[in-house]
Amino acid sequence: MTLELENVGRNINKQWIVENICLTVADNECLALVGPSGCGKSTTLRLIAGLDPVSAGSIHIRGRDITSLSPSERSIGMVFQSYALLPHLTVFENLELGLRVRGVPKPERRFKIKGILDLVQLWNRADNRPAELSGGQRQRVALARALLRDPEVYLLDEPMSNLDAQLREDIRPELRRLVLEQRKPTIYVTHDQHEAMAMAQRIAVLHEGRIEQIDTPYNLYHNPESLFVARFIGRPQINCLKGDSGSIRAVRPESIRFSDEGLSGKLQSREWLGNSQLLFLETQQGVIRMMTSPDQGIPAQIRLTWRAEDEILFDADTGLRSRR
Structure with a gap:
């Protein structure tokens, strides 16, 4: 397995925010994290990304222990729900910024950005600023930035929560295609169980900082292991x-x-x-x-x-x- 969490936990002021998180995600697999607000979904993602320190357990990517590494050393591409695009820069400049910081030569930067914007079908918007784009287009730019890093793992934190219901339905198949085409392990956090079932091969249901059950969407619906899962999954x-x-x-x-x-x-x-x-x-x-x-x-x-x-x-x- 490419991404592995072993008994991972986060403790703040003697209170466990998440505890004993154990999961594995393989290449070409999307695992969704779902659960009620405050259950630990985004915290788990932040621990993997290195944005919060791990209080217990370990995290491995391809057998390499990354638990104590800084975010920049982890080879992780993260997409936030807020897009996190700089408003005064064009689409091209937003994507170029990270490549410049990493010392990529200018001709190679243009080649890479052209390729990734073609992939997300936004090359014709390269000179636009974020305010000139639709919500769906801004989300694709944020995804393009993560893809541009060519990381070993992708983390998506409620990437479509700012979109209206119709746009989410329109963009979901495209987002799933773009993510799975990378053939990398992906963790997708969402509060929308329908979205989780559409995007992921497996779903982990979190409850009060612990994983209640990990299984396929079909088995979670038809064979829940707890009353909490039975009530949470299915509308x-x-x-x-x-x-x-x-x-x-x-x-x-x-x-x-x-x-x-x-x-x-x-x-x-x-x-x-x-x-x-x-x-x-x-x-x-x-x-x-x-x-x-x-x-x-x-x-x-x-x-x-x-x-x-x-x-x-x-x-x-x-x-x-x-x-x-």
């Missing part, structure tokens, strides 16, 4: 119902269906989602979410059921998955 959120002997039964909204017998309910509200509708149904077990086709009729007497094999059982005390 609309999974239904949680009281079970027997201190257990919690979790059922995805798309697994709920109307029946002649079962749990009685009453329609509280509905949301139209284009090719489906989301129903909120009041029951003795609380509000249950149900996904149906947009033309699904609502029976006068609502009763709900689901298959036993669609339930995921969790221990109510530990929140961990129970085995049948």
